[in-house]
Amino acid sequence: MQRHLISAADLTRDDAVLILDTAEEMARVADRPIKKLPTLRGRTVVNLFFEDSTRTRISFEAAEKRLSADVINFTAKGSSVSKGESLKDTAQTLEAMGVDAVVIRHGASGAPYRLATSGWIDAAVINAGDGTHQHPTQALLDAFTMRRRLVGRDAGIGQDLSGKRITIVGDVLHSRVARSNVDLLHTLGAEVTLVAPPTLVPVGVESWPCEISYDLDSTLSKSDAVMMLRVQRERMNAAFFPTEREYSRRYGLDGDRMAKMPEHAIVMHPGPMVRGMEITAEVADSGRCTVVEQVANGVSIRMAVLYLLLGGNEPAVTHTRPPVSHHHPSNERSAHTISADEEK
Amino acid sequence: MSKILIRGAKVLGGEPQDVLIDGQTIAQVGVGLSADGAEVVEADGKVLLPGLVDLHTHLREPGREDSETVLTGTRAAASGGYTAVFAMANTFPVADTAGVVEQVYRLGQEHGYCDVQPIGAVTVGLEGTKLAELGAMHESAAGVTVFSDDGKCVDDAVIMRRALEYVKAFGGVVAQHAQEPRLTEGAQMNEGVVSAELGLGGWPAVAEESIIARDVLLAEHVGSRVHICHLSTAGSVEIVRWAKSRGIDVTAEVTPHHLLLTDELVRTYNPVYKVNPPLRTERDVMALREALADGTIDIVATDHAPHPHEDKDCEWAAAAMGMVGLETALSVVQQTMVETGLLDWAGVADRMSFKPARIGQAQGHGRPVSAGEPASLTLVDTAYRGAVDPAGFASRSRNTPYEGRELPGRVTHTWLRGKATLVDGKLA
Numbered sequence: 001m002q003r004h005l006i007s008a009a010d011l012t013r014d015d016a017v018l019i020l021d022t023a024e025e026m027a028r029v030a031d032r033p034i035k036k037l038p039t040l041r042g043r044t045v046v047n048l049f050f051e052d053s054t055r056t057r058i059s060f061e062a063a064e065k066r067l068s069a070d071v072i073n074f075t076a077k078g079s080s081v082s083k084g085e086s087l088k089d090t091a092q093t094l095e096a097m098g099v100d101a102v103v104i105r106h107g108a109s110g111a112p113y114r115l116a117t118s119g120w121i122d123a124a125v126i127n128a129g130d131g132t133h134q135h136p137t138q139a140l141l142d143a144f145t146m147r148r149r150l151v152g153r154d155a156g157i158g159q160d161l162s163g164k165r166i167t168i169v170g171d172v173l174h175s176r177v178a179r180s181n182v183d184l185l186h187t188l189g190a191e192v193t194l195v196a197p198p199t200l201v202p203v204g205v206e207s208w209p210c211e212i213s214y215d216l217d218s219t220l221s222k223s224d225a226v227m228m229l230r231v232q233r234e235r236m237n238a239a240f241f242p243t244e245r246e247y248s249r250r251y252g253l254d255g256d257r258m259a260k261m262p263e264h265a266i267v268m269h270p271g272p273m274v275r276g277m278e279i280t281a282e283v284a285d286s287g288r289c290t291v292v293e294q295v296a297n298g299v300s301i302r303m304a305v306l307y308l309l310l311g312g313n314e315p316a317v318t319h320t321r322p323p324v325s326h327h328h329p330s331n332e333r334s335a336h337t338i339s340a341d342e343e344k
Numbered sequence: 345m346s347k348i349l350i351r352g353a354k355v356l357g358g359e360p361q362d363v364l365i366d367g368q369t370i371a372q373v374g375v376g377l378s379a380d381g382a383e384v385v386e387a388d389g390k391v392l393l394p395g396l397v398d399l400h401t402h403l404r405e406p407g408r409e410d411s412e413t414v415l416t417g418t419r420a421a422a423s424g425g426y427t428a429v430f431a432m433a434n435t436f437p438v439a440d441t442a443g444v445v446e447q448v449y450r451l452g453q454e455h456g457y458c459d460v461q462p463i464g465a466v467t468v469g470l471e472g473t474k475l476a477e478l479g480a481m482h483e484s485a486a487g488v489t490v491f492s493d494d495g496k497c498v499d500d501a502v503i504m505r506r507a508l509e510y511v512k513a514f515g516g517v518v519a520q521h522a523q524e525p526r527l528t529e530g531a532q533m534n535e536g537v538v539s540a541e542l543g544l545g546g547w548p549a550v551a552e553e554s555i556i557a558r559d560v561l562l563a564e565h566v567g568s569r570v571h572i573c574h575l576s577t578a579g580s581v582e583i584v585r586w587a588k589s590r591g592i593d594v595t596a597e598v599t600p601h602h603l604l605l606t607d608e609l610v611r612t613y614n615p616v617y618k619v620n621p622p623l624r625t626e627r628d629v630m631a632l633r634e635a636l637a638d639g640t641i642d643i644v645a646t647d648h649a650p651h652p653h654e655d656k657d658c659e660w661a662a663a664a665m666g667m668v669g670l671e672t673a674l675s676v677v678q679q680t681m682v683e684t685g686l687l688d689w690a691g692v693a694d695r696m697s698f699k700p701a702r703i704g705q706a707q708g709h710g711r712p713v714s715a716g717e718p719a720s721l722t723l724v725d726t727a728y729r730g731a732v733d734p735a736g737f738a739s740r741s742r743n744t745p746y747e748g749r750e751l752p753g754r755v756t757h758t759w760l761r762g763k764a765t766l767v768d769g770k771l772a
Contacts, residue, residue: 087659108661109532109543110613117613118657131661133543179543203548204540 004116004125005305008136008184013160016187020144021157022304023297029066030300039311040069043100047073048090049128050106055271056128056138059295060103063302067311072099087111088120095121101310102126109133124309132174138270139180141301143188145294146225149266162189167219169195169251170229170278171240173202177270178229182210193219197251199240216251220260227268228253231278244277254280258288266290347371348762349379353387353723355713357689363392365719368761372715385757387723393693395427395720395760397700397709398670399519399597400494400573400645403429403460406447407436412650412740414451417670418458420648420739422765424670425722425755426458428701428709429648433465434495440465440476442484449486457765461706464488466507466518470496475507482514489705492519494573495620497555499525504559508568517595517703519571520559522580523621527551532661534607534622542610544660547622549577556580560587560594571703572596574647576621578631585640595703597645598632600676601667605629605745615656615663616745619649636695637686643700646673650741668739672732674724675751682726683752689726708761723757730754738771 005011011019029035045064047057057073064071076090087106094102101124104112109131116125129135147156150164166185172178172194185192192210194201205212213219220226231247241247253267261267267279267289275281283289348365355361355373362377363370398421404412412420414431421429431448433439439448445462452460464481468474470493481488491511498504498520507518528551533539535546556572560583563570572584575596587594601619606626609617617623635641649666656663677696681687687695701710711717731750734742758766765772 087662088657106659108659110661111659113613114659131543176543179541202540203535203546204537207537207540 003309005136005309006113006116006125006127007134008139008180008187011136011184011187013187013189016140016143016184017158017160019140019301019304019308020147022308023140023144023300024153024157026303026307027297027300029303030296036066036068038068039307040064040067043069043310044098045069045071045101045103045306046094046099047071047128048076048094048102048104049074050076050087050104050111051129053105053129055295056105059298060128060302062299063306066299067303067306069306087115088118091115091120095123099123101306103128105129107131126305126309129176131176133176133179135176135180136184137298137302137305138177139184140305141294141298142181142227142268142270143184144297144301145268145290146266148297149290150224150264160188161185164190164224165193165222166190166225166227167193167195167223168227168229169216169253171200171231171235172196172205172229173200174235175229181227182208186210193223195219195251197241197247200235216257217260220257221262223261223265225266225268226253226261228273228279230270230272231274233274233277248277252278252280253283255282258283258286268294271295347382348385348759348764349377349382350385350387350392350721350723351379353390353392354689355392356693357391360388363713363721365759365762368719370713370715370717370719373713385723389727390756391689391724391726392713393425393689393722393724394697394711394713395709395722395758396425396674396696397704397706398426398429398646398648398673399490399643399700399704401429401431401648401670402434402650402666403431403448404435404650405451406444410652410740414448414460415455415457416738416740417648417650418452418455418460419771420668420670420737421458422758422760422771423738423755424672425674425724425758426670427720427722427758427760428459428461428706429670430461430463430490430704432494433463433492434470438465438469439463440468440470442477442480442486445481445486445488446484456760456763457771458760459706459709461490461704462486462488463490463492463494463519466491466493466498467503472496472498472500472503475503475510478507478510478516479514482516489514489516490519490571491516492521492573494519494521497521497523497525499555501558501562505562505566508563508570509566512568515705517569517571519573520555521573522552522555522559522575524551524554527554531622532618533610534624536607536625538607538610542613544610549579549624549628552577552621553579553583556583560584560592563594564590564592569593574599574602574621574645575632575641576602576624576628578628581631581635581640585635588640595642596640597643598636598641599647600644600669600673600680601745602632603629603636603680604676609745613660615658615660616667616743616747618660618663618665619667620665633680633684633686636681637691642695643703644673644677644695645700646670648739650739651743652741656743666743668737668741668744671737671739672744672746672751674755675753678726678753679751719759719762721759722755725754725756726752728752728754
């Protein structure tokens with residue numbers, strides 16, 4: 001794997017499992033009285049946000065601080081596409097400051113890839129969402145949530161999602177979450193079905209490693225997890241669907257539909273939820289809905305990614321489960337790679 | 345002006361012959377011509393073509409002289425073997441009045457590297473709502489015969505109809521940039537498998553095809569002549585083929601890059617591959633090559649679109665659309681059409697000189713290589729192989745998709761009415 005995390009498609013099965021296992025270890029830090037590891041002490045990480053996203057930024061910031069990194073938040077809202085030079089200029093400014101990693105959120109698909117490959121900077125680049133392209137840490141936290149719920153917190157270590165059936169519902173066309181999840185879940189052995197009105201499915205989707213359906217009801221009974229995507233009300237005005245009510249009737253998840261899901265199946269949402277349209281309050285507030293867990297898991301996943309990209313190249317976790325309080329991930333090695341070795 | 349003897353050149357790819365230039369015209373074509381009093385250019389094994397004519401060039405002057413000027417653009421043209429270029433109207437100010445087109449025309453004449461024939465805008469300011477003074481531009485010193493809002497589509501069917509009708513009065517032609525605007529809002533690349541994966545806004549083939557279909561029907565209805573700019577899809581080829589079989593007076597062009605490159609290259613997110621219309625699929629590329637070979641597509645035009653470095657050295661969505669092409673066009677055509685056996689050199693002369701000159705009514709260009717004709721000629725070393733190095737470009741901009749790529753063929757000499765503009769690969 002490269003030293004950057006740009007796309008979920010770049011992860012091998014072993015890379016992905018390593019990240020999930022490492023995140024499981026990181027999650028234990030949150031249970032401690034002092035939620036901090038010295039792993040990235042002396043390292044500088046910049047959160048470079050060209051697009052608003054308080055949730056993702058705070059999640060990364062929490063992860064960085066728990067690993068003791070020095071954190072710089074750089075918000076460049078409004079300066080993205082209309083002034084194309086700003087990305088390069090900003091990158092070079094950060095480079096001059098000796099930044100070790102850049103967490104970038106950008107409205108233009110491919111901006112993190114350009115940042116990582118154009119020779120503008122040497123820092124590791126972590127994609128925190130680019131346009132309608134990718135959001136790999138979101139996919140990882142979703143997979144982590146699924147593994148915990150569907151395989152088990154302890155039983156899941158070293159495991160992937162083989163045989164699990166995941167349904168992703170909503171605005172696939174504009175969703176980086178959907179793209180990232182299709183790639184990662186496929187890599188992890190799950191079977192993915194995308195459900196959306198035909199207007200919200202991209203032309204060319206047939207090459208994706210998943211099934212496509214226009215009918216939500218027929219997929220529910222076969223789903224281990226149903227992931228609802230955010231649907232922006234503006235899409236209605238652009239004729240992607242006729243009315244909010246019609247969308248809700250055909251693709252919204254309510255209590256009746258949830259009842260058709262298998263007993264163990266969970267409901268997921270990347271947030272923020274539009275209650276009443278894509279998901280009813282009854283579903284959102286039920287015990288099967290993992291939205292809040294996903295947020296917590298996001299911090300663990302981002303800690304794992306930062307650790308593996310910046311901290312070291314050996315697993316932070318061993319499969320023999322050492323006592324929590326005595327275990328510290330090693331940061332002795334400086335190679336900027338994630339490699340799956342030893343017991344993999 | 346003195347005499348020049350081009351010795352042993354394969355005229356239009358045929359048997360080696362000598363060509364004697366006397367002053368501005370070709371004096372003799374034959375075997376074993378006397379070199380008496382003439383400067384001799386040894387052309388053993390090289391191919392001699394009529395000076396190339398580009399029906400679609402962006403020279404950027406006036407307004408964007410940081411990208412290109414008439415001088416740098418015509419020097420690039422001479423380097424690529426061109427003796428005439430048609431300069432698109434999307435300058436600042438737009439070439440929508442007699443004054444602007446005369447200025448561009450005059451600059452071309454003054455610099456002397458290449459004849460510059462301005463294209464007039466169809467509508468005022470390229471805004472698509474009000475016809476520009478087409479007649480005044482035609483009657484100006486520039487003698488405009490080709491009109492285009494290139495960069496934008498004349499998408500209003502009524503305006504397009506009126507333009508087609510109006511230019512009949514002086515034998516003009518409307519060159520359409522076929523792009524249905526609503527279907528291409530936010531478009532960043534060809535809509536298909538790659539755009540779906542990359543999450544870049546799609547530019548569907550049907551946005552081009554639907555406009556071409558409409559325009560050939562309009563041309564038929566009003567009995568006028570329409571030219572389709574940079575046709576890029578297999579479906580567009582089918583529509584033009586159908587229109588020609590029906591007797592509709594339509595001509596079409598393809599760019600070198602659409603004959604060679606595909607949208608797979610966009611996976612690099614390198615904006616050097618960002619162009620309008622976008623790079624399409626392998627299937628489209630093959631259909632375009634076949635259509636150029638069988639004459640459905642009439643000509644190759646470069647759509648030479650210079651942009652300064654800063655407009656390309658950024659994220660994809662922010663980058664300008666376009667590629668430079670004058671200096672690499674013939675090499676790309678050699679690779680995609682000649683070396684694949686689809687076209688011989690006479691065919692290249694037809695698609696890159698005779699026909700574009702005829703469509704654009706470029707006087708004194710696209711003429712046979714025979715005695716009494718203007719001595720506007722291009723000599724090509726077809727055996728040459730080398731990687732493209734933009735540092736050597738005469739164009740002010742370097743946004744070529746071919747940097748480092750090996751392409752065959754190199755223009756060694758260009759003559760414009762007997763005057764050498766390129767000698768041994770160097771500008772005169």
